[in-house]
Amino acid sequence: MSTSDVTREGLKGVQPGRDAMVGVPGGKRRRGGEQPVVPDAKFSSYYGKPVINQPVWKAPDIAGYFYLGGLAGASSVLGLGAHITDRPALAKSCKLGALGAISLGTVGLVHDLGKPSRFINMLRVFKPTSPMNIGSWLLSAYAPAAGVAAFAAATGRLPKVGAFATAGAAAFGPLVSSYTAALICDTAVPSWHEGFREMPFVFVGSSATAAAGLGMLAAPVAEAGPARRAAVAGAALELGASQLLERRIGKPLADPYHQGKSGMMMRVAEGLTLAGTIGGVVLGRRSRVAAAVCGAALMAASALTRFAIFEAGMASAQDPAHTVGPQRERLEQRSSAKQG
Amino acid sequence: MTADHHPPRMGFFTDTSVCIGCKACEVACKEWNNIPEDGLNFTGMSYDNTEGLGADTWRHVAFIEQRKPLATQVAGAEEGDLRWLMASDVCKHCTHAACLDVCPTGALVRTEFGTVVVQEDVCNGCGYCIPACPYGVIDQRKDDGRAWKCTLCYDRLQVGMEPACAKACPTDSIQFGVLDELRERAATRVEKLHEAGVPDARLYGHDPDDGVGGDGAFFLLLDEPEVYGLPPDPVVTTRDLPSMWRHVGVAAITMAAGIVAAFACGRRP
Numbered sequence: 008m009s010t011s012d013v014t015r016e017g018l019k020g021v022q023p024g025r026d027a028m029v030g031v032p033g034g035k036r037r038r039g040g041e042q043p044v045v046p047d048a049k050f051s052s053y054y055g056k057p058v059i060n061q062p063v064w065k066a067p068d069i070a071g072y073f074y075l076g077g078l079a080g081a082s083s084v085l086g087l088g089a090h091i092t093d094r095p096a097l098a099k100s101c102k103l104g105a106l107g108a109i110s111l112g113t114v115g116l117v118h119d120l121g122k123p124s125r126f127i128n129m130l131r132v133f134k135p136t137s138p139m140n141i142g143s144w145l146l147s148a149y150a151p152a153a154g155v156a157a158f159a160a161a162t163g164r165l166p167k168v169g170a171f172a173t174a175g176a177a178a179f180g181p182l183v184s185s186y187t188a189a190l191i192c193d194t195a196v197p198s199w200h201e202g203f204r205e206m207p208f209v210f211v212g213s214s215a216t217a218a219a220g221l222g223m224l225a226a227p228v229a230e231a232g233p234a235r236r237a238a239v240a241g242a243a244l245e246l247g248a249s250q251l252l253e254r255r256i257g258k259p260l261a262d263p264y265h266q267g268k269s270g271m272m273m274r275v276a277e278g279l280t281l282a283g284t285i286g287g288v289v290l291g292r293r294s295r296v297a298a299a300v301c302g303a304a305l306m307a308a309s310a311l312t313r314f315a316i317f318e319a320g321m322a323s324a325q326d327p328a329h330t331v332g333p334q335r336e337r338l339e340q341r342s343s344a345k346q347g
Numbered sequence: 348m349t350a351d352h353h354p355p356r357m358g359f360f361t362d363t364s365v366c367i368g369c370k371a372c373e374v375a376c377k378e379w380n381n382i383p384e385d386g387l388n389f390t391g392m393s394y395d396n397t398e399g400l401g402a403d404t405w406r407h408v409a410f411i412e413q414r415k416p417l418a419t420q421v422a423g424a425e426e427g428d429l430r431w432l433m434a435s436d437v438c439k440h441c442t443h444a445a446c447l448d449v450c451p452t453g454a455l456v457r458t459e460f461g462t463v464v465v466q467e468d469v470c471n472g473c474g475y476c477i478p479a480c481p482y483g484v485i486d487q488r489k490d491d492g493r494a495w496k497c498t499l500c501y502d503r504l505q506v507g508m509e510p511a512c513a514k515a516c517p518t519d520s521i522q523f524g525v526l527d528e529l530r531e532r533a534a535t536r537v538e539k540l541h542e543a544g545v546p547d548a549r550l551y552g553h554d555p556d557d558g559v560g561g562d563g564a565f566f567l568l569l570d571e572p573e574v575y576g577l578p579p580d581p582v583v584t585t586r587d588l589p590s591m592w593r594h595v596g597v598a599a600i601t602m603a604a605g606i607v608a609a610f611a612c613g614r615r616p
Contacts, residue, residue: 138588233606
């Protein structure tokens with residue numbers, strides 16, 4: 008409905024659309040209109056659509072890398088310990104394992120890129136606000152060190168350079184194992200982000216059990232003592248931190264960690280971790296076969312944990328209630344704090 | 348940098364109370380920016396067949412049907428009558444932009460107009476910006492691999508033109524201008540609507556003290572943000588990053604110390 012008049016001088020009394028009043032004919036303002044008394048419609052989302060966009064990362068590449076990077080980083084530390092305490096078989100398997108894991112993991116990272124040919128752009132800037140950028144720099148320092156350490160261990164050449172590289176890889180290793188936790192937590196995915204305090208501890212615990220598993224699998228029983236003890240410490244840290252994480256983030260954000268596909272994977276991973284750790288300590292010091300089986304179980308458990316956490320984030324991103332619920336709660340707390 | 352060195356911060360004020368759902372903004376955006384077709388779907392979500400923002404949808408008109416009378420109703424309308432909310436969503440061009448913060452290549456940059464833009468010749472398609480955005484704006488174009496989103500028509504701004512969507516909007520629901528002026532205009536508008544008996548009218552993303560430092564593209568809404576698919580209290584994820592790095596550091600030291608202990612505690616072979 009228009010209130011304007013057409014005159015010889017042009018339009019008169021034009022009301023631009025932007026000043027139109029809602030529900031008022033002709034844009035004439037009605038003062039003191041009735042306030043609506045109908046209760047608010049019950050909407051919590053827009054047609055059940057997620058608020059945030061789903062991560063486009065693919066599980067085999069990215070969850071796989073979280074596992075492999077963790078395994079590599081912890082293996083390098085275990086390898087240095089074995090190197091210093093003169094456990095040559097354990098040292099060699101840790102160093103080779105670290106190189107293999109980080110190589111495969113890096114292939115996954117590049118493969119996951121939308122433009123793999125532009126991988127090198129990761130090193131175009133140095134940017135502490137981007138865990139992925141810092142991770143790329145870490146990798147470019149860590150991977151060559153792990154490579155030289157593995158080369159020296161495998162060939163017996165360049166022992167001094169090898170020792171130096173072993174120390175270097177062990178220095179960067181713990182960060183390679185843990186930064187990926189910051190990487191996933193530094194997103195708007197609620198079940199990841201809200202767990203940022205505990206996630207790094209889950210990741211390093213899981214990394215340590217994986218590397219311990221590798222040690223138990225690959226090294227003779229006599230040399231694998233530290234690996235068995237690292238498995239106990241890693242499993243305790245991982246399981247404890249996961250419990251804390253789930254308790255802190257509460258419902259509904261913790262649900263994907265024990266419901267659905269991701270919850271199932273998490274349960275199996277916990278079972279394998281416990282079985283592998285206890286089995287490794289009890290039987291692994293006597294039987295080479297038992298040690299190998301328990302070691303493999305621990306490695307599988309660590310991989311499953313990362314895939315479970317990855318899938319939990321996917322489920323969380325998909326659910327508008329995860330995004331809206333906690334934010335709404337926060338707003339209500341803030342407004343009641345203001346009033347009270 | 349002072350205002351002498353670059354133009355003032357530009358933005359959008361999208362006043363949904365005058366949106367008529369014509370989708371001219373969607374079309375103008377696609378045409379001007381040469382965005383590929385991304386599916387001709389029938390969703391059954393009222394008149395919305397675009398579903399949401401993504402790599403190939405930089406303006407998205409939401410349609411919400413409610414059994415709720417529209418404020419001071421036109422004669423003849425009764426309680427329980429349908430009210431139709433329409434809102435054209437767009438990238439918020441946040442003051443504290445998570446996509447820009449987490450981008451590992453520096454492909455995402457802030458322009459001289461205070462807007463956030465992806466440099467398509469730098470982006471390597473890592474996908475980090477996508478889950479980082481608290482609004483679900485940026486996404487990956489599948490056949491191309493890179494991340495795409497609204498540029499606030501950076502090319503048009505550089506030659507003094509307004510963005511295509513604002514140009515095409517027939518009701519001025521999409522208003523483009525200097526952000527400070529838009530904020531003033533929006534405050535006046537919401538006051539007028541309250542006076543006119545529309546108590547539901549509220550601004551969204553206008554507050555420089557909110558979790559993202561205020562949006563460069565903000566809105567006037569007629570219901571809670573989540574009704575439109577918007578997060579009610581978005582926070583830039585990198586706000587917690589310093590604490591995340593500290594936790595990562597402590598965790599790394601814990602792991603190193605634990606493995607050292609595993610060697611120290613046992614007997615030598």
